Amino acid sequence: MAKVPVVTGFRRSPDGGRGLARDLRVRWALEEIGQPYVVELLDFAEMKEARHLARHPFGQIPTYEAEGLTLFESGAILLHLGQAHPVLLPVDPAARARAVQWMFAAVSTVEPPIFEFSLATVLERDTPWFQERQEMLAGRIRAVLGRLSDRLGQGDWLEAGFTAGDLMLVSVLRRLAGHGIIEDFPGLVAYVARGEGRPAFQRALAAQRAEADAAQAG
């Protein structure tokens, strides 16, 4: 049984250290609650080995192991961590339910078209349909961002204060930087910058970058 939680991440992240992989969400959450952790870096072959599949049936990262509990899915890990930490999930049941609602919205409504867009740049770049289909996906992403921007309005966060829902949404929206889509929604650009400006995010990103640099050098 590990005393300090163990989180898994990419040994060589496809994003070259920009912190777009899903382990950053867990690292960020652990930094928000002040919980020390260690990171186990895996290469793609190790992710498909039986030892890792026992932790994560889909052979992905991140996973979380602590005190005999093993979890996969960043949303589930954040929800578990948030049970005892109001900085992630408010104590009031209604406020907590609304924070959880934004966590689900992040991964099941906002992220899928963004993930498809990112994935297509890897898997479909050489197909004859790449350009036309990316424009269709950009349209779907813009529709979602427009609704999200309307709901955020002039607020700093989606509910009364920062929650794990914002942590997930900011993490999902970061994937869009530089693609000329989110840049049409200045309120959302500021929202992402607000999330990235949190000291806990900065610590998580710096740790992840140091590991990426070490892996690059090694």
Added chain:
Amino acid sequence: MAKVPVVTGFRRSPDGGRGLARDLRVRWALEEIGQPYVVELLDFAEMKEARHLARHPFGQIPTYEAEGLTLFESGAILLHLGQAHPVLLPVDPAARARAVQWMFAAVSTVEPPIFEFSLATVLERDTPWFQERQEMLAGRIRAVLGRLSDRLGQGDWLEAGFTAGDLMLVSVLRRLAGHGIIEDFPGLVAYVARGEGRPAFQRALAAQRAEADAAQAG
């Protein structure tokens, strides 16, 4: 404040009453816990009106309203309902965290390629790339189903007993019926049938079908 919870659903579901829309997940959960509810049916124009956008910022269904709390995202609604009902979420914290992990896996790992596959049959059927891209998506779906089938093994459910995680996964997998993909995984076909065989599922589906028939006739 509504005494009986109000759930929103499609007035005319694109699936013609097969219960593939996300409101069925909430209806099924409410039937599992024996909570009476009423359904407010919306057409596509009503879903984009300010009154509904106040409930659901992305203009979709389902929503859930009860005792002054308004929620969207089926996962968040199930998690809220499961707090007080062990038939959805076990009381033991570790078992509960694992059930929640399967809820997130359902909507953020298993559903996205399945949803893309369904969506493409609507939005991309007339594109020149439709057939070739559907085969790529089918390959991504098969990879996920293979892992899920391995984890399920000979078990009836993914953990010790039925949870909201199974409810979400069965609901997601039902979208695949008849496409010649899930049929390659007999263990998963049996798993879906096991979920569909639950009396609570049958009651939810029958209610949804009766409404679809009435809307068709009306």
